[in-house]
């Protein structure tokens with residue numbers, strides 16, 4: 090796609106792929122390598138540049154989204170008096186060592202100095218928190234910015250849009266719902282979810298023992314083959330914008346007497362892999378129905394292992410178990426399971442990978 | 450990592466965005482501050498994005514004595530800076546200030562945050578705490594969804610694939626109103642480990658207390674809120690542990706404790722404010 094924009098005062102008309110982010114366009118196409126890339130997920134701040142005068146992350150800004158914009162990179166501040174003062178102060182206060190963070194740090198610092206003027210050290214540190222420096226320990230950086238901000242007034246406020254007169258409909262009153270606490274035990278690497286089924290234990294167990302039918306109740310799951318204890322299939326996952334398809338194999342064991350089953354599986358989507366174990370048991374429930382107990386444990390290998398947000402996984406287990414139970418009940422009652430949104434077992438594991446985005 | 454290939458379209462109006470979404474395999478791009486990281490990590494691989502950044506309707510502001518309607522396209526930084534006359538007794542500006550970092554706030558939008566529905570996101574919890582309404586537009590026109598019904602679970606909302614979140618309606622807080630917002634996180638700009646919100650507006654009778662989640666839908670504490678209305682912060686604090694115990698029974702004790710601390714600090718902040 091064609092994108093027309095101004096970089097450091099010079100107009101450019103460039104051809105870029107939509108997926109190219111601004112930082113790559115600056116570095117690769119315009120050879121402005123002063124903009125550094127650290128994390129490419131918005132966390133480290135090394136890639137911070139000005140877009141229309143405001144600091145922004147060039148790693149999570151698509152170049153095609155900058156049509157008509159004025160971009161200023163670290164190379165574009167030679168004649169800027171505030172940046173000149175900051176450069177000198179950074180040097181005087183030893184505010185850099187390897188310099189990797191410095192371009193983003195300076196762009197952020199300039200914005201803080203202009204926007205807030207002289208401010209407290211606490212506020213300064215808060216404002217600089219989005220720019221990581223692994224060398225200096227920040228003391229020199231804070232001293233440098235403090236020195237440049239000393240005695241300055243904050244920038245004048247922008248125009249304010251009035252929030253006045255119109256006919257507004259009254260707010261909708263959502264019924265306050267009763268929270269429905271579950272029986273799940275707290276904590277641990279294993280999660281347990283219990284759901285009530287209308288079907289009697291015998292009927293529920295018979296349905297659960299038929300893996301092909303069970304798979305149709307698991308949202309997003311598809312069973313490709315069963316050979317003895319070996320099963321192979323895939324689980325589609327959709328969580329907001331995140332979509333994945335885990336191909337997996339596993340082994341299943343069933344124990345008729347105790348009405349328990351166990352699936353040990355391994356799934357893979359591209360570079361991510363996960364191992365998990367699901368156990369289930371059918372117990373007699375209230376009113377002739379039954380209670381389905383689902384237990385889940387998982388192990389992540391490789392780079393995934395460091396991420397985890399158990400609470401998020403638990404919410405997914407709960408939703409999955411409820412959807413699964415509703416479908417299973419419908420199946421036992423002889424109705425076709427409704428096509429559900431894909432939310433698979435491996436969504437749980439996938440949720441952990443997703444947590445990488447959240448654990449920042 | 451780099452995003453997978455996709456097609457990019459820019460919409461000039463909500464109707465145009467809806468029409469593009471209706472063709473399928475298309476997602477809205479607002480600030481890209483959640484979509485960008487997910488795409489760079491290849492957790493999300495949308496086939497086509499329709500950019501709504503230039504849609505003027507998404508920046509409408511309208512209000513009367515009771516309700517203020519804010520377009521979905523306002524950025525966190527604009528709300529932080531008070532780009533629209535304040536109707537929340539300073540609450541929205543403070544919440545906005547606590548989201549991420551300035552460079553992220555300069556792009557990320559109110560609507561994008563709500564549509565993304567990260568349980569730990571600040572707007573998700575604030576809008577439910579205020580009992581707001583979301584205005585959504587699809588092929589057959591606009592509909593309004595109560596904030597408590599909007600989020601179905603983590604990263605899942607009542608928006609269908611061909612709908613755009615257009616605006617958020619929030620109550621105008623009166624001069625007597627008090628609020629407290631407490632976000633627990635280890636590092637500035639991080640997503641919350643726990644969020645507590647308390648709002649009391651004697652003028653309108655609004656009283657709400659919320660234990661913001663990190664795993665699923667925010668949990669409101671209506672009995673504590675009722676105590677707040679009747680007896681003020683001290684009475685609310687006295688009931689809080691009991692109601693939290695019951696409504697947050699699904700959480701591990703340490704997570705529940707974090708939640709209770711966040712709510713307690715929110716109520717205490719309200720008492721001081």
Ligand SMILES: Cc1cc2nc3c(=O)[nH]c(=O)nc-3n(C[C@H](O)[C@H](O)[C@H](O)COP(=O)(O)OP(=O)(O)OC[C@H]3O[C@@H](n4cnc5c(N)ncnc54)[C@H](O)[C@@H]3O)c2cc1C
Pocket residue numbers: 130131132329330449476477478479480481482483484485486501521547548549550553556557558559560561562563564565569570571572608612613614615638639640641
């Ligand atoms: C380093 C970092 C730290 C962060 N910290 C926090 C934090 O502490 N608290 C917090 O709350 N948030 C935090 N965020 C997230 C930030 O607030 C995002 O701006 C926000 O979640 C998404 O808004 P956006 O406009 O960028 O949406 P996008 O990323 O463009 O879109 C997000 C999702 O919403 C959909 N969408 C967007 N707009 C609409 C619409 N109008 N109608 C329908 N669907 C729509 C998109 O299709 C996409 O699925 C952080 C982000 C980063 C990068």
Ligand code: FES
Pocket residue numbers: 125126127128129130131132133134135136137146147148149
């Ligand atoms: S590279 Fe952009 S924030 Fe780290």
Ligand code: FES
Pocket residue numbers: 184185186187188189190191221222223224225
């Ligand atoms: S100077 Fe090395 S990272 Fe900051």
